[in-house]
Amino acid sequence: MGFNTRVFLLTYLFLLGTISPSYSEQVLAEDAHSKLKLSSQILQDSIVKEINEHPNAGWQASMNLRFSNFTVGEFKRLLGVKPTPHRELRKTPTVTHSPSLKLPAQFDARTAWSQCSTIGRILDQGHCGSCWAFGAVESLSDRFCIHFGMNISLSVNDLLACCGFMCGGGCDGGYPIYAWRYLMNHGVVTEECDPYFDDTGCSHPGCEPAYPTPKCVRKCVNGNQMWRASKHYSLSAYRVDSNPHNIMAEVYKNGPVEVSFSVYEDFAHYKSGVYKHVTGDMLGGHAVKLIGWGTTDDGEDYWLIGNQWNRSWGDDGYFMIRRGTNECGIEEDVVAGLPSSKNLVREFAGVADDGSYLSI
16 A cells, blocks of 8 residues: 555545544654655665674674675565465474484584585575575475585475465465475475576666566576476475474485575665664575584574575675574574485486485
8 A cells, every 4th residue: 555545545434433543643643754764775884883892792793795785675675585375384294303303513514425515505696586496496405415425406496486376476476385396296496407587696786677577488598408407306394493403303314405584674684693673673584504513612592594685795695594493584494405316317227225325
């Protein structure tokens, strides 16, 4: 509903005596503030100062180059996670792991599987609210290397463009669990076959204009490659129980996972340390790739996460966030799936009785 329409409706209701003048004034003031807020700059010296002078913040803030000249509205467009409907939460299988599994105090998937180059990649979602697709495809790429020994980069573009309304709204946001179902049912081709449409990333001020969702072409850019032959699938799509031990065990056994969390204004300013929300409004939901955990010298437990806002943001593209307290909902919506040997007949003969993969 537009601002002018709300003015008319609130005035009409006031004249009918349905609402009080104080209520209508409050709502209209909120609308005006909202418009003003969206057009303001996301990076604020006052936020940097408040964080860096806060005795218990636990992290450092800066004016990150990634969001130079970004407005709040432009930043919000990148936060593309839509809340999962409750009926989907109920019918999606949830994975738990044995509480007796011994886990290391520190873990980093980049070093645990150093042969897997995709784990350490920091990408850039550019102008599009495609984080829900990046988190899924990046995690599955990593898991193909971990489980199959294949260093492949899978196509975010395939999922973003071709999943359609089943996954949500493309660049206008989507649902991580639906993304994994698409990977299971339809698979995705390689990045080489279908590169990400916004390959310029954020090279110009403000990242404008915002790009629409790319069209689904179903044809490799290289005429010598076949679309169907390039497909790689997930064997499953599941949630991971929110107990931190279960999340750690899942990463330890199977590789990085996709996690979603609520983003506040201060997060845009993250530079280093263990993030926890200190100041600013909540702006939306964001999906990222969780690759490890640890504890700082000061005793702060954290999750280690790779973002897709390029290396000019945060700690070389990464960030740490407080572990064990469900900070910003980071432990509530963890999703993943195992890689499938489907379509890989040249590399693998199948799966053994114990679930391990057999190489030809």
